[in-house]
Amino acid sequence: MAEQSYLRGGSSAGSAAAVAANLVTVSVGTETSGSILSPGNQNSVVGIKPTVGLISRDGVIPIAASQDTAGPFGRTVTDAAILLGSLTGVDPSDPTTLTSEGKFYSDYTSFLDAGALKGARVGVPKDLYWDFLNQEQRAIAEKAIAALESLGAEIIEAEIPTARELSGFSSSVLTYEFKRDLNAYLASLGPDAPVRTLADVIAFNEANADMALKYGQTWALASSNSHYENSTSIWRGA
Numbered sequence: 001m002a003e004q005s006y007l008r009g010g011s012s013a014g015s016a017a018a019v020a021a022n023l024v025t026v027s028v029g030t031e032t033s034g035s036i037l038s039p040g041n042q043n044s045v046v047g048i049k050p051t052v053g054l055i056s057r058d059g060v061i062p063i064a065a066s067q068d069t070a071g072p073f074g075r076t077v078t079d080a081a082i083l084l085g086s087l088t089g090v091d092p093s094d095p096t097t098l099t100s101e102g103k104f105y106s107d108y109t110s111f112l113d114a115g116a117l118k119g120a121r122v123g124v125p126k127d128l129y130w131d132f133l134n135q136e137q138r139a140i141a142e143k144a145i146a147a148l149e150s151l152g153a154e155i156i157e158a159e160i161p162t163a164r165e166l167s168g169f170s171s172s173v174l175t176y177e178f179k180r181d182l183n184a185y186l187a188s189l190g191p192d193a194p195v196r197t198l199a200d201v202i203a204f205n206e207a208n209a210d211m212a213l214k215y216g217q218t219w220a221l222a223s224s225n226s227h228y229e230n231s232t233s234i235w236r237g238a
Helices: 013-020 037-042 078-085 093-098 135-150 173-187 198-207 216-225
Strands: 026-031 067-075 121-123 153-155
Touching: 013 026, 013 037, 013 067, 013 216, 067 078, 093 121, 173 198, 173 216, 198 216
Parallel strands: 121 153
Antiparallel strands: 026 067
16 A cells, blocks of 8 residues: 655655665565655665556555556666566556556666756756755755756756645545545455455454554545545456
8 A cells, every 4th residue: 555654755665675775676666646756765766656557456455546556666777677567568457457558568678768868858846845855855856956967957946836735635636536446445355355445444443543543544534534435446346
C-alpha cells in the first residue's frame, strides 16, 4: 500500500533503502502519490513511477486505481531501466494493462542517452517545496540543479499558483478511491477472507487499538465517510 510520509519518504522506503544499503541490486516499490519517487529521493537511488497500465497491479493492495502502480528502484538509471523492462506486459487480471498492449518494451536500455539533457527545459517550483528543506538539503538541491545545467538543461523557476492550496490530502482523489478499490480488492480474496470491506478493517483496528492504531487511521476514516464507492472500480474482483 503506497502511503506518503515525509519522514521516511513513503511506504516503499524499505525497497529503496535495501538498494541504497547494497543489500540488493534492484527492488520493486509501489506508488500512488509519491511512494516510489519520494523514498528514491530520500535514499539517493533511482526510482521510476511508470505510466499506470504499464505494469500489472494484480495482488497489490490498492489506494487509488487511477494512480496506483508498481515500479523499479536501482542504484543507477541503467539498473532501473533493466528492471522496468522485466516488469512490463499485459495481464488479464489487471485490465488497465490492456492500454499498454503493443506499446510496452521488454528492454528500455536502448532509450538511455547520456546527452539527453541538452536543450531540455526543467521546471523547478521553489515556492512551498523549498519550505520543507533545511539548509543542508537546500545546498544539495542547488548542487543538483547546477549539475543539470552543466549537462545542458535550461532551468526555469516555475510557479504553481495552487501549490499551497492543494498541498494537503484531505480532498484528494486518494480519499475517494481508497474505499472503492480496497473493497473491490478484499472482495476478490474470497469468502474465507477475515475482512471483506474497509469498514471491517476500521472495526478490526478499533478492536485492537494497542496493536493496530499506533499511527491512527485518519485516512481510512476519511475515505469511509466519502461517497465514491458506487462508481465503477477497474480493479479485479469489482
